[in-house]
Amino acid sequence: MIEKRTFADLAHVNHDWLQAHHHFSFGRYWDPARMGFGPIRVWNDDEIATQTGFPMHPHRNMEIITYVREGAITHRDSLGNEGRTKAGDVQVMSAGTGVIHSEYNLEEEHTRLFQIWIEPRAPGGDPRWDTKAFPKGDRAGQLEILASGFDEDVDSGALMIRADARLYGATLKAGNAIQHDIADGADVYLVASAGTLRVNGEDIAARDALAIRDISTLEIEALEDAELVFVEAFEQSN
Known part of the structure; x- marks a missing residue:
């Protein structure tokens, strides 16, 4: 099963800044048919005006990944963490038993990012935050694991999350193609960050998405210079 969802079809909410x-359903947007995909509960495509952002607000029991597409975001939280994550890089926050944080664009340009929420494998745990630079050259023409809930990936340099999921990223030149064998039992939600891609015969443009289930292999071809990210996630067992 491959379900395509174009950027034009996404729910758009204008908050001015x-x-x-x-x-998926979030805040003012509610669609009972769009409550998530497996353990992925949120995938927001946000554009934040300069010198604005999200003031302090609470979270708990959620793994929150921010992939910065353009500009940068500055994080502060009730744990005393503070850091700036720039385009191409990633930050993660395990909300655990509860954390209060803010996210601001302190740059002189708009910041564009993907914010992804994934259900943790278990509730609770100490909240934590981390960020890491991932030079795009390291994933040119190949997939790189940017965040993961599996020890072997974290040992190899991925940011740690407490969920049975992996966040992959890649940049491809026009005409380049890569293949990925999907882990047994996993579903994939893939979004083109930039450029145009053909994935298993489906063409997607920048910020379009594919929900992929019951398929064993991804065949990804760049129709023009492109960047992509996807989450490979396992449904939680009860």
Whole structure:
């Protein structure tokens, strides 16, 4: 099963300082048919105006990944963490038993990012935050694991999350193609960050998405210079 969802089909909420496009139900946007995909509960495509952002607010029991597409985001939280994550890089926050944080665009340009929420494998745990630079050259023409809930990936340099999931990223030149064998039992939600791609015969443009289930292999070809990210996630067992 491959379900395509174009950027034009996403729910758009105009907050003046924030242009938010929601892949799944979130805030003002409610669609009982779009409550998530497996353990992925949120995928927001946000554009944040300069010198604005999200003031302090709470979270708990959620793994929150931010992939910065353009500009940068500055994080502060009730644990005393503070850091700036720039385009191409990733930050993660395990909300655990509870954390309060803010996210601001302190740059002189708009910041564009994907914010992804994934259910943790278990509730609770100490909240934590981390960020890491991932030079795009390291994933040119190949997939790189940017965040993961599996020890072997974290040992190899991925940011740690407490979920049975992996976040992959790649940049491809026009005409380049890569293949990925999907882990047994996993589903994939893939979004083109830039450029145009052909994935298993489906063409997608920048910020379009594919929900992929019951398929064993991804065949990804760049029709023009492109960047992509996807989450490979396992449904939680009860």
